[in-house]
Amino acid sequence: MHIGLQHYLAVSMILFCLGLLGVILRRNLVVIYMSLELMLNAANLALVSFSRFNNKLDGQVLVFFIITVAAAEVAVGLALIVALYRKRQSAHVEDLTSMKL
Amino acid sequence: MKHELFPWLILFLPLLSAAVITLFTLRNKTVSSLISIGAVVTGFALTCLFLSTNTFHPTVTETTVNWLAIGNLSIDFGLKLDALSLMMMLIVTGVGGAIHVYSYGYMHDDRSMARFFASMSLFTFSMLGIVLANNFVMMFIFWELVGVSSYLLIGFWFEKPSAGDAAKKAFITNRLGDFGFLLGILMVWSLLGSLNFGVLNGIVTANPAALGCGATLAGLLVFCGAMGKSAQFPLHVWLPDAMEGPTPVSALIHAATMVAAGVYMLCRTLFLYDHAALQVIAYIGGFTALLAALMAVQQNDIKRIIAYSTLSQLGYMVMAVGLSGPTTAMFHLTTHSFFKALLFLSAGSVIIGMHHEQDIWQMGNLRKKMPLTFLTFFIGALALCGVPPFSGFYSKDAILALALEEKNYLLFGVAVFVAALTTFYTFRLFFVVFFGQEKSKEAAHAHESPLVITLPLVALAVLSVVGGFIGVTNYYGYQFGATHASLTVLEQLTHPFHDVFPMLCGLGAVVIGLFLAFTFYKNAATDPLPAKLGALSRWMANRFYFDELYEATVIRFHDLLATASDWFDRWIIEGVYIGLIRGGTDLSGRALRLVQTGNLQTYAFLFVFGVALLLYFVLVK
Amino acid sequence: MEAINNLISGGGVENVLFYVFAALTLLCAVLVIANPFSRSPVTSAMFLVLTIISMSGLFVLLHAFFLAAVQILVYAGAVMVLFLFVIMLLDLKEEARRKIKFFGLIGGLVSVGSIFTIFIKSLTHNYFEEFASSSKIPSPKIEGDTIALGKLLFTQYTLPFEIVSVLLLVAMVGVILLSKKKLE
Numbered sequence: 001m002h003i004g005l006q007h008y009l010a011v012s013m014i015l016f017c018l019g020l021l022g023v024i025l026r027r028n029l030v031v032i033y034m035s036l037e038l039m040l041n042a043a044n045l046a047l048v049s050f051s052r053f054n055n056k057l058d059g060q061v062l063v064f065f066i067i068t069v070a071a072a073e074v075a076v077g078l079a080l081i082v083a084l085y086r087k088r089q090s091a092h093v094e095d096l097t098s099m100k101l
Numbered sequence: 102m103k104h105e106l107f108p109w110l111i112l113f114l115p116l117l118s119a120a121v122i123t124l125f126t127l128r129n130k131t132v133s134s135l136i137s138i139g140a141v142v143t144g145f146a147l148t149c150l151f152l153s154t155n156t157f158h159p160t161v162t163e164t165t166v167n168w169l170a171i172g173n174l175s176i177d178f179g180l181k182l183d184a185l186s187l188m189m190m191l192i193v194t195g196v197g198g199a200i201h202v203y204s205y206g207y208m209h210d211d212r213s214m215a216r217f218f219a220s221m222s223l224f225t226f227s228m229l230g231i232v233l234a235n236n237f238v239m240m241f242i243f244w245e246l247v248g249v250s251s252y253l254l255i256g257f258w259f260e261k262p263s264a265g266d267a268a269k270k271a272f273i274t275n276r277l278g279d280f281g282f283l284l285g286i287l288m289v290w291s292l293l294g295s296l297n298f299g300v301l302n303g304i305v306t307a308n309p310a311a312l313g314c315g316a317t318l319a320g321l322l323v324f325c326g327a328m329g330k331s332a333q334f335p336l337h338v339w340l341p342d343a344m345e346g347p348t349p350v351s352a353l354i355h356a357a358t359m360v361a362a363g364v365y366m367l368c369r370t371l372f373l374y375d376h377a378a379l380q381v382i383a384y385i386g387g388f389t390a391l392l393a394a395l396m397a398v399q400q401n402d403i404k405r406i407i408a409y410s411t412l413s414q415l416g417y418m419v420m421a422v423g424l425s426g427p428t429t430a431m432f433h434l435t436t437h438s439f440f441k442a443l444l445f446l447s448a449g450s451v452i453i454g455m456h457h458e459q460d461i462w463q464m465g466n467l468r469k470k471m472p473l474t475f476l477t478f479f480i481g482a483l484a485l486c487g488v489p490p491f492s493g494f495y496s497k498d499a500i501l502a503l504a505l506e507e508k509n510y511l512l513f514g515v516a517v518f519v520a521a522l523t524t525f526y527t528f529r530l531f532f533v534v535f536f537g538q539e540k541s542k543e544a545a546h547a548h549e550s551p552l553v554i555t556l557p558l559v560a561l562a563v564l565s566v567v568g569g570f571i572g573v574t575n576y577y578g579y580q581f582g583a584t585h586a587s588l589t590v591l592e593q594l595t596h597p598f599h600d601v602f603p604m605l606c607g608l609g610a611v612v613i614g615l616f617l618a619f620t621f622y623k624n625a626a627t628d629p630l631p632a633k634l635g636a637l638s639r640w641m642a643n644r645f646y647f648d649e650l651y652e653a654t655v656i657r658f659h660d661l662l663a664t665a666s667d668w669f670d671r672w673i674i675e676g677v678y679i680g681l682i683r684g685g686t687d688l689s690g691r692a693l694r695l696v697q698t699g700n701l702q703t704y705a706f707l708f709v710f711g712v713a714l715l716l717y718f719v720l721v722k
Numbered sequence: 723m724e725a726i727n728n729l730i731s732g733g734g735v736e737n738v739l740f741y742v743f744a745a746l747t748l749l750c751a752v753l754v755i756a757n758p759f760s761r762s763p764v765t766s767a768m769f770l771v772l773t774i775i776s777m778s779g780l781f782v783l784l785h786a787f788f789l790a791a792v793q794i795l796v797y798a799g800a801v802m803v804l805f806l807f808v809i810m811l812l813d814l815k816e817e818a819r820r821k822i823k824f825f826g827l828i829g830g831l832v833s834v835g836s837i838f839t840i841f842i843k844s845l846t847h848n849y850f851e852e853f854a855s856s857s858k859i860p861s862p863k864i865e866g867d868t869i870a871l872g873k874l875l876f877t878q879y880t881l882p883f884e885i886v887s888v889l890l891l892v893a894m895v896g897v898i899l900l901s902k903k904k905l906e
Contacts, residue, residue: 003740011744013841022755024706024830030763034770052784055864057874072893074801078808079900085812100699706829713836
């Protein structure tokens with residue numbers, strides 16, 4: 001069967017949902033962050049496949065930017081996690097509920 | 102100045118004075134008192150002027166301003182000027198003026214003299230309003246205003262708890278009467294369709310059966326108002342307690358004017374009462390007279406004795422109205438206002454002389470220390486007892502004759518007996534206070550009062566002497582259709598001698614009372630009656646336990662009602678309703694709070710959920 | 723064997739490779755989030771690296787060559803190394819077992835399930851069938867090689883490019899500030 005747009009989109013969707021599951025169900029902060037990266041990757045895949053099947057390169061340029069921004073974001077985010085760990089001595093998400101009403 | 106304006110001016114000057122004093126001059130005692138006195142005296146002068154321009158022949162005039170018109174109910178604000186109202190105006194402004202001048206001296210050392218005069222002016226305004234009213238609603242409004250002024254004046258020394266209580270008692274008892282009055286007014290309006298006295302009078306005289314079967318009830322309900330205001334049984338309990346107010350207040354309000362308002366109102370609305378209602382009125386009046394006279398016999402406070410005497414005389418007046426003698430009733434009202442005000446003011450002079458001691462058993466031999474007061478008091482006492490040729494003799498004799506004419510022997514007997522009692526307790530007071538030994542050191546140091554106090558006494562004494570034959574009955578005769586033609590002075594002087602029997606009975610009663618009082622109380626150091634009469638004396642002194650009766654029944658019921666309402670409010674309304682609302686808000690708050698867990702993942706999941714919903718609504722729908 | 727032959731005759735090796743890489747990606751993704759053998763974050767990081775590499779393969783299949791390279795270089799090379807550095811720095815141990823919150827579990831599954839359902843529904847919509855059969859979806863013929871991408875990037879997307887470079891600077895400054903022990 002010819003591999004079409006749907007196949008790639010299906011993969012992207014499943015990846016996205018897996019990442020979402022990781023964000024919601026895992027309790028370690030770093031692992032949650034990694035699942036977030038998974039979601040970003042799923043978006044990248046969708047963009048590239050759309051770009052391919054529309055015969056335009058704009059999607060790929062956008063993915064380029066996304067990768068760059070993701071890198072910057074990871075740097076800052078991890079710095080935050082380090083600072084938080086230093087403060088709270090825990091990377092468990094249930095210990096970080098000081099915004100609880 | 103147009104003469105038609107005079108009555109409006111007379112009515113509104115005291116109101117203006119009250120307003121000015123309250124707003125501007127409360128701190129300045131002298132200016133306030135002068136404003137108030139000026140308003141009343143001007144009113145008196147204007148009344149005399151008005152009368153003189155009408156050459157003393159009263160013509161019936163009315164001036165009306167339409168105030169409120171709702172559907173077919175039209176309430177006016179109008180002044181009715183006929184013989185009845187003009188005579189009352191003279192009394193209110195004249196006697197009132199004398200009392201205002203007297204108060205200047207009496208209240209001179211009081212801190213709140215300005216407030217006193219403001220209340221007095223308010224009272225004068227309200228009383229004039231009642232007198233001049235030409236329809237029921239206006240009269241009712243001023244009726245209530247008089248109640249308010251009375252409350253303010255009785256409770257003038259409000260720092261004393263007894264004064265506050267007395268003021269409340271007066272107001273509430275009056276309100277009870279006014280409730281009946283209002284019901285009566287409503288009945289009259291619904292049965293006859295108008296509220297104006299002149300119109301109503303016309304309707305009823307043209308068609309005597311206009312009121313139908315509700316006639317007696319309407320009449321009695323309206324009489325309730327008079328019962329409250331004129332302190333008839335069973336609403337008489339407020340008048341003796343009202344003596345907590347300053348003496349000028351007692352003189353003005355509870356002798357001359359406010360209590361007379363009830364009798365005045367009865368005469369005004371005479372057309373309403375059918376035979377049955379009049380009978381009831383007469384008997385209530387007679388009973389009140391008897392009851393009050395009995396209570397007065399054993400009282401020991403000088404003002405209370407005079408207060409009970411007022412109650413008794415009011416009973417006489419109401420009895421006279423009930424016996425279809427409005428002229429007689431108004432005549433007695435006029436003379437009574439003279440000599441009762443005189444008695445109260447003399448008592449006030451005595452009280453001042455005794456440095457505010459009011460127990461008669463602390464006084465004695467004051468005739469040497471206060472000769473002028475002694476003389477005026479003596480004149481007042483003689484007038485009250487009905488000794489010729491003083492004014493009281495003529496008016497009382499007229500009432501006795503009226504009772505005989507109407508063939509009501511029971512009431513005649515009661516009236517004669519009460520005359521005897523009146524003489525007895527009046528002269529009991531007289532002898533104990535002015536004769537005998539000094540019973541305390543205040544009595545030994547008493548002195549005569551200043552001129553500003555004694556001058557009004559003299560004026561009122563003169564009136565008490567000549568009031569019987571200066572033409573008062575003629576004047577009232579114009580109003581009520583005199584059975585005799587206008588009498589000259591000489592004819593009035595000798596009028597009672599035409600009907601010998603009632604006159605002799607009255608004089609006999611006076612002699613008996615005087616003799617008994619002389620025997621018991623000349624040179625008495627203490628009261629000999631309790632020993633002689635035992636239990637009866639105790640009952641009389643305790644006012645026949647009416648207050649205690651009312652307290653046990655009415656007050657207790659009222660308290661129960663209040664407690665029940667409080668319980669309902671606290672538990673049902675506050676507990677259930679407010680509790681429900683409070684609980685509901687609390688619960689919903691708690692429920693919403695569960696969303697804010699502070700947990701990152703909860704927020705993530707809620708976020709995703711929201712996005713899913715959004716996508717669903719955008720894509721699928 | 724037959725299936726593979728069919729696949730190859732249908733569309734060539736590409737199809738087989740697609741399935742291989744897709745399966746690999748998804749498998750590694752699953753192992754990132756739910757590893758039954760080890761709950762250590764290091765394991766998750768390793769499997770994330772593998773996922774990224776598989777994705778890079780998918781990019782190649784989509785003729786996005788430059789991006790595939792960038793993905794390996796930047797994502798797997800820099801970002802994941804950073805992750806591992808931090809994990810080592812903080813010396814994160816295995817996630818301690820705590821009581822599983824039932825409500826959270828259900829809530830998570832429900833929300834993800836709903837999103838997934840929406841995705842599937844949109845994918846299997848008539849729209850797609852129609853497109854697949856017709857020739858409205860253009861046949862892919864563009865190549866994502868470096869020159870073409872570079873041309874587009876430096877002419878049409880110059881502004882975003884510059885902005886992203888500033889963003890990188892800002893991120894660097896932010897990281898330095900955040901990781902100071904105490905502010906002087």
